Amino acid sequence: MDVIFDTYGLFKRFKQPKGNISDVRKAGFSGALLDFRNACPPGIFKHMTRSRNDAKAEGEVFLPDEPERIGETVKPFLDACNSNGIQVKGAMAPVIPLDRSNPLMNDYQRVLSASSVRCAMESGCKWCIVPPLFVGIPLEKEKDVNIEFYRSFIPILKEYSEKHPDKEFKILLQNQCRDHSGHLVRGILSDADEAVEWLNELNEDSRNIIGRDAFGFCLNIGHVNICGQDLDEITPVLGDYIETVVLTDNDGNEDCEMLPFSCASRGIGGDLANADTDWRSVIRGLRKIKYDGPVIFSMSDTLAAFPVFIWPQLIAFAKTVSDFFVWQLTMEQTISKYSHVVLFGAGNMCRNYMMDYGEKYHPLFTCDNNSNRWGEEFCGLEIKSPESLKDLPEDTGIFICNEYYTEIRSQLESMGIKSKIEYYSDRYPNTEARTRLKGLWKNA
Amino acid sequence: MLEIGVQTHNIVKDENPEEGFKMMKAAGFDCADFSLNMYLKNTDLYQDRLNGFFDQSIDELKEFFKPHVEAAEKCGIRIHQMHMPYPNWIPTAKDSVNEYLIHEMAPKSIQLSEFLGCKYIVVHGLKVKDYYGTEEAEWEATENFLHTILPMAKDMGKVTCIENIYTSTGGHIKEGPCCNARKAAERIDRINEQYGCEVLGFCLDTGHANIAGIDLERFMTILGKRIKVLHIHDNDGERDLHQMPFTFTKTRENKPSTDWDGFLRALKKSGFDGVLNFETAPVLTSFPEELRPEALHMIAAIGRYFSNRLDEM
Structure with missing residues (x-):
C-alpha cells in the first residue's frame, strides 16, 4: 500500500521546497502529492484583489489570472522530489473555498482544473483529483453542470492517451461538504450511490471516446467525518471506483486537515476524550473492500499549527501513524x-x-x-x-x-x-458479536 | 394552510392537563404531539430502571390519560402524533427490561394512540450497529421489532413512523439508524407492500439531521411522500439542543446555520400535507417562566411563517 504525503502547507507557492521535501524522504515516505493548493491556496479566492497585488509585489505568478504558467510554479517542487528520490504519483487541483457565493469562481475553477490536469500529466502523475463545481449551483442542476464539466476533460485525456498509449491517467471526483452559513453538511458526491451514478455515466463516455474508464473516485475521510457518515456504509457502494483515499482528521465541524488521532473530545459523561473520527468505521470500511490502493496522508493544518523547527520530528511521527494504518488495513493480506x-x-x-x-x-x-x-x-x-x-x-x-x-x-x-x-491487533475488530445479543431478535 | 403542532412535554402537566392545552391553543397551535416517551424516560431505561408505568392495564392507562384527552378536546387541540418511549431495545440491559419494552410498553403505546385519537406513532430504530457489526443487521433487529407492533397498528389504521436518529464518537455526533434516505425509502416501501397498506412512514427530525451533517433538502427529496410527520427544531450543528428555528448562526453575516429554505423547498416538492410539528420542549425550560407563553407564541409564529411560505411557493 502506497502512502503519499500531501505536501499542502509545506510550501508557499512551491518555494524553497528542498529542505522540507528531504524531511518527507527522511521520515520514510516514498511518495508525495502534487498539491496545486500550494501554488494557488484556497484563501486567495477570498481576497482576490489583495492576493493579486501581493503576488505582483513579490514577482510571483498569480495563477487565477495566468493558469497557463502553472508548470513553472511547480518546477522547483518537482526537481526537489526528483533529487530526493520521491515519486509524485498523483495531484490535487486547486479548490474554491466552500463559503464563496460568486458564480464567477466556477470559471476560475474550470480553467485552473484544466491547467492542473495537463500539468499533472506532464509531471508523470497517474491521476488528478478535481473537485466538482458548486458555487451558486442549485441542487437540481448539480449533476448536469458537473457532468458537462467533467466531460470537458475527455479531449485532454484523449490527447494524452494518443501521445502515451502505454499510460493511463484518471480524473478523480471527490466527496464534498456544503457550507450553509458556516455549518458544513453533506455536499455534492457525499451520497455514494449518486457518485456511482455519475461515474458510470462519465466512464461510458470515456470508453466510447478513448476506450477505457478515465474517471475514478477519491474518498476524503475528513469530509466523511464532517458529514457524520459511516465509512463502512460508503465503501461497499463505491468499491473499485475508489482510486485513492485521503486520510486526515478533524473535529467533525471544521474542514481542517489534521494528523489522524489528533482530534478528540469528551462525549456526554466521558471521563477521558475519545477520537472525534470513527476510526473503527474507517478501518472496517476499507477492509470490507480489501482496499490496497494509495492513501494520501493530509495534515496541512497540523503542520501550520506546529513550529517549523519541529516539523522534521512531526513528519517522522506522521510516518509512524501512517504505518499503523497500513498495518491495520492490510491485516488480512x-x-x-x-x-x-x-x-x-x-x-x-x-x-x-x-x-x-x-x-x-x-x-x-x-x-x-x-x-x-x-x-x-x-x-x-x-x-x-x-x-x-x-x-x-x-x-x-x-x-x-x-x-x-x-x-x-x-x-x-x-x-x-x-x-x-x-x-495481530483487535483494536478495530471487523465484527462485535455478542452472543447474548444475538439471542432474542435473531431467534424471534 | 398547514396546521401547526408542538410536543406536549414541558407544556401539558398530568396534574392539570387543561392548563397546558389551553396555553398551546392561546399560542396559536392546532395540534399536539403527545410525549408518551416522558412516562418511561430513556435516561431511566439506560440505568435498567423500569418505573412500572406500563405495568398498568390498558384500561388503567386509559383512565390515567382520560383527563388529557378531554382537556385537549375542550381546548380545541387535536392530538396528531405521539412519541413512543425509547429505546425499545437496549443491548446492555437485562433480558427482563427488553422483554418488558417489547411485550408491555410497545403494544400498550399503540393502544394508547388509538385512545388519544392520533394516527401517527413515532418510534426509534434500534441502536445496535456496534453490537451486530453492520447497519443491515441493525435494521434487521429494528424490523423484527416493527413486526411486533405493525399488525396491531394496521388493524387500528395507525401509521408507525421511523425517525432519523444519531450516535456519537467522542463528542462528535454522527449518523445513526434511519439516516440513509435511500435505504429508508426502500424499506418503507417494501414493508408497506408486505402489509398491503401504508402502515410505515418516516418522521423527519430536522435537528437530528442537522447534527448528523445531513443536507435537509437532499435527504427529504429522496424520502418525498414517505415523510408523514415532523420533529422541527434547531441546534448549533454540534449538539441536540431542540431549540426553535432560526436560533443559531455561525458567521458574522448572522444568517441561520440550519438550511430552513432547503427544508421548505423539500416539503413543497414532496407535497407534504401533514402538520408542521415542533419538538422544542427545551425552549420552555431555557426561557424564564414568565416568558414561556411568549416563547410558545414565537414558536407558533414560526410555524405560521413556514405555512405561509409553503403556500406562496
Whole structure:
C-alpha cells in the first residue's frame, strides 16, 4: 500500500521546497502529492484583489489570472522530489473555498482544473483529483453542470492517451461538504450511490471516446467525518471506483486537515476524550473492500499549527501513524500470505482473531506462557507451550495476540524461532458479536 | 394552510392537563404531539430502571390519560402524533427490561394512540450497529421489532413512523439508524407492500439531521411522500439542543446555520400535507417562566411563517 504525503502547507507557492521535501524522504515516505493548493491556496479566492497585488509585489505568478504558467510554479517542487528520490504519483487541483457565493469562481475553477490536469500529466502523475463545481449551483442542476464539466476533460485525456498509449491517467471526483452559513453538511458526491451514478455515466463516455474508464473516485475521510457518515456504509457502494483515499482528521465541524488521532473530545459523561473520527468505521470500511490502493496522508493544518523547527520530528511521527494504518488495513493480506498460521496468546485477542479470521485462516494451534493452560482448548484451538513453535511447518506465520508485542517477540527470537513473527491487533475488530445479543431478535 | 403542532412535554402537566392545552391553543397551535416517551424516560431505561408505568392495564392507562384527552378536546387541540418511549431495545440491559419494552410498553403505546385519537406513532430504530457489526443487521433487529407492533397498528389504521436518529464518537455526533434516505425509502416501501397498506412512514427530525451533517433538502427529496410527520427544531450543528428555528448562526453575516429554505423547498416538492410539528420542549425550560407563553407564541409564529411560505411557493 502506497502512502503519499500531501505536501499542502509545506510550501508557499512551491518555494524553497528542498529542505522540507528531504524531511518527507527522511521520515520514510516514498511518495508525495502534487498539491496545486500550494501554488494557488484556497484563501486567495477570498481576497482576490489583495492576493493579486501581493503576488505582483513579490514577482510571483498569480495563477487565477495566468493558469497557463502553472508548470513553472511547480518546477522547483518537482526537481526537489526528483533529487530526493520521491515519486509524485498523483495531484490535487486547486479548490474554491466552500463559503464563496460568486458564480464567477466556477470559471476560475474550470480553467485552473484544466491547467492542473495537463500539468499533472506532464509531471508523470497517474491521476488528478478535481473537485466538482458548486458555487451558486442549485441542487437540481448539480449533476448536469458537473457532468458537462467533467466531460470537458475527455479531449485532454484523449490527447494524452494518443501521445502515451502505454499510460493511463484518471480524473478523480471527490466527496464534498456544503457550507450553509458556516455549518458544513453533506455536499455534492457525499451520497455514494449518486457518485456511482455519475461515474458510470462519465466512464461510458470515456470508453466510447478513448476506450477505457478515465474517471475514478477519491474518498476524503475528513469530509466523511464532517458529514457524520459511516465509512463502512460508503465503501461497499463505491468499491473499485475508489482510486485513492485521503486520510486526515478533524473535529467533525471544521474542514481542517489534521494528523489522524489528533482530534478528540469528551462525549456526554466521558471521563477521558475519545477520537472525534470513527476510526473503527474507517478501518472496517476499507477492509470490507480489501482496499490496497494509495492513501494520501493530509495534515496541512497540523503542520501550520506546529513550529517549523519541529516539523522534521512531526513528519517522522506522521510516518509512524501512517504505518499503523497500513498495518491495520492490510491485516488480512498479511495473514493470507502464509500457508499456516499459529497464534501466541490465549485471551481476548485470540478470541477476536478467531471471530474475525478463524474460519478462513484457521490456526494450527495457539500457545501461551502459562503452563497451567497447556493442553486446554480455547476457541477451538489447543493451547501449547511456546516450545512447540520450534517445530512448525514451512511458511508458517506466528501472530502475536497479546499487547506485550515486543517482549514476546524478544522471547521468541531468543528461543531461536525461525518462523516469521507478525503482530495481530483487535483494536478495530471487523465484527462485535455478542452472543447474548444475538439471542432474542435473531431467534424471534 | 398547514396546521401547526408542538410536543406536549414541558407544556401539558398530568396534574392539570387543561392548563397546558389551553396555553398551546392561546399560542396559536392546532395540534399536539403527545410525549408518551416522558412516562418511561430513556435516561431511566439506560440505568435498567423500569418505573412500572406500563405495568398498568390498558384500561388503567386509559383512565390515567382520560383527563388529557378531554382537556385537549375542550381546548380545541387535536392530538396528531405521539412519541413512543425509547429505546425499545437496549443491548446492555437485562433480558427482563427488553422483554418488558417489547411485550408491555410497545403494544400498550399503540393502544394508547388509538385512545388519544392520533394516527401517527413515532418510534426509534434500534441502536445496535456496534453490537451486530453492520447497519443491515441493525435494521434487521429494528424490523423484527416493527413486526411486533405493525399488525396491531394496521388493524387500528395507525401509521408507525421511523425517525432519523444519531450516535456519537467522542463528542462528535454522527449518523445513526434511519439516516440513509435511500435505504429508508426502500424499506418503507417494501414493508408497506408486505402489509398491503401504508402502515410505515418516516418522521423527519430536522435537528437530528442537522447534527448528523445531513443536507435537509437532499435527504427529504429522496424520502418525498414517505415523510408523514415532523420533529422541527434547531441546534448549533454540534449538539441536540431542540431549540426553535432560526436560533443559531455561525458567521458574522448572522444568517441561520440550519438550511430552513432547503427544508421548505423539500416539503413543497414532496407535497407534504401533514402538520408542521415542533419538538422544542427545551425552549420552555431555557426561557424564564414568565416568558414561556411568549416563547410558545414565537414558536407558533414560526410555524405560521413556514405555512405561509409553503403556500406562496
